Amino acid sequence: MPSLDQALRAALDNRQSLLEALHQQGTDCYRLFHGSQEGAAGLTLDRYGPQLLVQSFHNSLSRNELLAAHELICSALSQPLLLVYNDRSRGNSRIDRSDSVYQAEEPALADCVGHEWGINYRVRGRHAGQDPLLFLDLRNARGWVKASSAGKSVLNLFAYTCGVGLSAAAGGAREVVNLDFAEGNLAVGRENGALNPGLAPMQFIQSDYFPAIRQLAGLPIAQRRGQKLPSYPRLAQRQFDLVFLDPPAWAKSAFGTVDLLRDYQSLLKPAILATADDGVLVCCNNLAKVALSDWRDQVLRCAAKLGRPVRDVQLLPPAADFPSLDDQPPLKTLILRF
Ligand SMILES: C[S@@+](CC[C@H](N)C(=O)[O-])C[C@H]1O[C@@H](n2cnc3c(N)ncnc32)[C@H](O)[C@@H]1O
Known part of the structure; x- marks a missing residue:
């Protein structure tokens, strides 16, 4: 088992050409x-503009490990990044232990700006929600949207902080609609x-x-018996x-359940119907x-059953900063052309 230092050095080596390309773009x-x-x-290290966000989900990092990792990254990038450490290993407690290394400094916790494909994004190392404000594994998909949106009307479903919508706007979309039920996320x-x-x-x-999607799709809104x-x-x-x-992996509301394991269809079907006949759906x-x-088959079957067969399907994998040993990254993205 390599030490954390060795593992970090290998990760930085593997990313050399990717980081050069990202900085250039x-x-x-x-x-x-x-x-x-x-x-x-259970350990991730992410750069969000001026911040280095370290997160541990299984085991906390020791003071020395944390300081050594921060130093290594700053020297590899030649950047004095602000350190934020969110230890989510104990029931999601975002610890701030008394040792100052665990308490991010004031500037590190301030609102900052990060950049992606030349677009500015609000980044906050620590905030009321769980996840950072920009999901990094979706960067390639946002890049694709930016390159493919000129003159188009774009609907961004489960918009979160609207990164996909922003990418469409930056790509010259004629109209961008972001939809989400959380006002706090739309505020970002x-x-x-x-x-x-x-x-x-x-x-x-x-x-x-x-x-929302059922109205756009022209479908009735199901009401559970006896429930207003x-x-x-x-x-x-x-x-x-x-x-x-x-969509998120799972979420329940008064209107239905988002369940990517058992019922992708109920999300997909109205989304297909809300896509123009010669349009594109990215799911x-x-x-x-x-x-x-399995999921790809399900998606294509659902489209065929609706009488909207897919003319072309393309897989859009995350970039090399999300390596996957088995070539099966958790995030799967399909571009469906009708
Ligand atoms: C994993 S995030 C989606 C990521 C997003 N697509 C992006 O580009 O970063 C999940 C989002 O779904 C929203 N959400 C969950 N259930 C919802 C529902 N039933 N209706 C509308 N939004 C929902 C949450 O508020 C959250 O913003």
Whole structure:
């Protein structure tokens, strides 16, 4: 078993050419160490602009390990990155132990700006939610969206902090609609919009996925017997040129359950219907235990059953900062052209 220092050095070596390319294209947000595949399960080191975000999910890092890792990364990148350590190994306790090395300094906890494909993003090493504000394994997909959105109407479903919407706007989309039920996440999306004043403004719909997408798709909204549904924004039926569907693994609401293992169809079907006849749907499944080939078959079957057979399907893997030994990364992204 290599030491953490050896594993980190190997990870940095493996990323040399990727990091050069990313810096050249205006990206300073990327994964520097993907522990599950690179020799320390449950440990990740991510750069978010000026910050180095270290997260441990199984075992806490010792003071010396943390300081040595920080020093190694800063010297490899020739950048004095601000250290934020979120130890999520004990029931998600974001520890701030009394030793100052575990307490990030004031500037490290401040709101910062990171960059990806030349776009500005709000980054915060520690905030009320669990995940960092930008999912790094989706960078290639956002790059694809930026390169493929010129003149298109774009619908970004489960938008979170609207990174996909922003990429579409940066790519020259004529209209971008972000949909999510969490106002706090959309608020970061609005901040992201404000951080890129040169881009056309985006739209934001705060709604549960199920009533929103079913209205867009022209489908009825199912009501459970005897249960009154909460109110939801009314939307007219319509289609978009490019639809992006990246749901969480599991989430339950009054309107339905998002369950990527047992029921992808109920998410996918209305999303297909909300995609224009000659449009593109990008869909994701981030559940590691779902095999790509099974999920791909399911997706294609669902489209065929709806009378919307897929003309072309393309797999869009994450970049090399998310290596996978078995070539089966948890995040699977398919581009479906109708
Ligand atoms: C994993 S994130 C999606 C990542 C996002 N696509 C991105 O580009 O970063 C999950 C998002 O789904 C939203 N969400 C979960 N269940 C939802 C529902 N039923 N309706 C609308 N949004 C939902 C959450 O608020 C959260 O922002």
